[in-house]
Amino acid sequence: MKKCKKVISMLLIVLLLSSLAACSPSGNVSNNGEEKIMVVAASSEPVHFNGNAVSGAGGYPGANIFSSLFQSSVAGVIIPDLVTKYEVSDDGLTYTFHLHDNVKWHDNTKFTSADVKFTFDTVIKEKGMNVERFEAVKEITCPDDNTVVFNLSKKSAALLSVLSYVSILPKHLYEGTDWLNNPANQKPVGTGAFKFVEHKKGVSITLEAFDDYFLGRPKIDKIVYKIIPDENTVVQSYLNGEVDVIDLAAAVSPAAMPTLEKAPNTKIETMISADRQYLVTNMQKDPWSNVKVRKAVAMALDRAEMVEKAHKGYAKVAEGFYTPAVSWAYTDKYKLPARDIEKAKKLLDEAGYKADANGVRIKDAEIVIFQFAVFSDIAKIVQANLKEIGIETTITTLEYAAWDERLQTGKFDIAVIGGYHGPDPDNMRIRVGTGGILNYMKYSSPVIDGLLDKGNVETDIKKRAEIYKEFQKVLSEDLPVIPLTEWCYIVITKDNIDGHYVYLKDTVGSAEYYKINMK
Numbered sequence: 001m002k003k004c005k006k007v008i009s010m011l012l013i014v015l016l017l018s019s020l021a022a023c024s025p026s027g028n029v030s031n032n033g034e035e036k037i038m039v040v041a042a043s044s045e046p047v048h049f050n051g052n053a054v055s056g057a058g059g060y061p062g063a064n065i066f067s068s069l070f071q072s073s074v075a076g077v078i079i080p081d082l083v084t085k086y087e088v089s090d091d092g093l094t095y096t097f098h099l100h101d102n103v104k105w106h107d108n109t110k111f112t113s114a115d116v117k118f119t120f121d122t123v124i125k126e127k128g129m130n131v132e133r134f135e136a137v138k139e140i141t142c143p144d145d146n147t148v149v150f151n152l153s154k155k156s157a158a159l160l161s162v163l164s165y166v167s168i169l170p171k172h173l174y175e176g177t178d179w180l181n182n183p184a185n186q187k188p189v190g191t192g193a194f195k196f197v198e199h200k201k202g203v204s205i206t207l208e209a210f211d212d213y214f215l216g217r218p219k220i221d222k223i224v225y226k227i228i229p230d231e232n233t234v235v236q237s238y239l240n241g242e243v244d245v246i247d248l249a250a251a252v253s254p255a256a257m258p259t260l261e262k263a264p265n266t267k268i269e270t271m272i273s274a275d276r277q278y279l280v281t282n283m284q285k286d287p288w289s290n291v292k293v294r295k296a297v298a299m300a301l302d303r304a305e306m307v308e309k310a311h312k313g314y315a316k317v318a319e320g321f322y323t324p325a326v327s328w329a330y331t332d333k334y335k336l337p338a339r340d341i342e343k344a345k346k347l348l349d350e351a352g353y354k355a356d357a358n359g360v361r362i363k364d365a366e367i368v369i370f371q372f373a374v375f376s377d378i379a380k381i382v383q384a385n386l387k388e389i390g391i392e393t394t395i396t397t398l399e400y401a402a403w404d405e406r407l408q409t410g411k412f413d414i415a416v417i418g419g420y421h422g423p424d425p426d427n428m429r430i431r432v433g434t435g436g437i438l439n440y441m442k443y444s445s446p447v448i449d450g451l452l453d454k455g456n457v458e459t460d461i462k463k464r465a466e467i468y469k470e471f472q473k474v475l476s477e478d479l480p481v482i483p484l485t486e487w488c489y490i491v492i493t494k495d496n497i498d499g500h501y502v503y504l505k506d507t508v509g510s511a512e513y514y515k516i517n518m519k
Contacts, residue, residue, distance in 0.1 A: 066167035254312035274422035275487035310377035318483035361390035
């Protein structure tokens with residue numbers, strides 16, 4: 001890894017939140033007369049803006065339109081958004097949140113705690129996005145307009161990070177309606193720093209600064225998200241001066257970086273994220289059910305080559321069994337075995353997979369990936385590495401839905417996967433917990449399940465850290481997942497932009513996102 005900096009997470013209230021909130025408005029802007037307008041390349045557009053109801057709705061524009069109870073700094077630290085302070089009862093079952101009292105909706109209606117209660121009650125009732133994360137919420141009450149109380153049926157140490165997933169909706173516009181078909185889904189009204197102006201489908205989404213934003217009006221007057229699905233067109237639009245920022249929303253791959261690195265008047269910032277790439281095998285069938293085979297696979301893989309060739313240096317070799325971006329929970333004590341082809345072969349011998357006259361031990365294994373250039377490059381390296389130890393493979397590339405269906409139904413041998421592992425280690429429940437939605441390998445460990453449950457009810461962060469370190473120890477022994485690389489966020493901006501959130505890596509307050517300076 002040569003280009004990507006490691007970002008050390010701070011401890012503020014609790015640690016880590018979702019990456020979506022980190023996509024708050026960027027720094028300076030290009031000038032259009034007296035108006036400051038920033039044009040951001042975006043690879044896709046939302047179907048609508050109610051991200052609580054439908055996966056993928058809202059997107060990056062929605063993160064600027066709506067507020068949440070909490071959001072996170074770029075370093076992944078949980079910070080208050082609508083909340084000014086909060087208290088937790090001694091038994092850990094009651095959270096009392098005090099809200100800003102000067103908050104307005106974009107239509108100038110006063111925001112109150114009733115909006116918070118309505119939003120969460122609706123997500124739970126309508127089984128909205130991430131509803132399974134709110135199973136501990138028993139009742140929500142509003143003692144007054146600026147206070148909301150969450151009463152839990154059991155402790156939930158990850159509650160603050162869970163609350164961050166939800167954008168607060170205006171009760172006065174959604175109550176008594178079908179939240180899937182409400183007109184406000186297309187013309188959203190939020191309490192965030194920017195208000196919705198227009199959405200030209202397939203072309204752009206325009207937001208403008210909200211004068212009465214409770215944390216202070218942003219210095220950007222407008223943000224225009226230009227919809228450009230094709231990566232080559234994104235790059236050319238930037239080079240032509242049509243785009244000021246190639247942000248996370250544009251999903252530019254490392255392959256584009258050599259061109260962008262040469263672009264004049266350009267700043268490139270990077271940071272290691274809580275997103276990781278990893279490999280899984282189908283543990284429901286031989287030979288992958290054998291831990292010695294999984295260990296041999298792990299020892300065969302050249303992860304440094306993956307960083308250099310698949311990520312073009314914009315990544316970091318993954319070594320442990322949780323993301324180091326969540327520094328309080330991570331331990332480097334339990335690492336992947338070093339690359340050793342001869343030891344890998346010996347493990348396969350011990351597992352009963354002897355080499356034939358051609359050196360082949362396992363034939364016709366399939367590596368399944370979805371369409372993504374980085375995964376394609378990683379798969380080719382995996383294929384070459386496994387051939388060195390006598391495992392012959394083919395690579396099958398599918399659209400995401402077909403890929404997911406294959407893995408969910410167990411019709412695979414090996415798969416390359418990526419995903420966000422924060423904001424809290426309890427998120428690992430969906431990846432390695434029994435029955436987890438992303439537990440494609442069908443791994444089931446009573447020890448792992450017990451540690452996940454124990455970690456989620458322990459509120460002392462030092463004790464939680466020890467629980468998750470033991471969790472990583474078990475994963476290092478069972479190898480249900482084989483970490484590959486740590487994803488690196490890349491943000492490209494014109495050099496007249498100052499104050500972009502990636503520049504403010506250890507930002508500790510939402511208002512920091514809007515402190516923009518012109519050069």
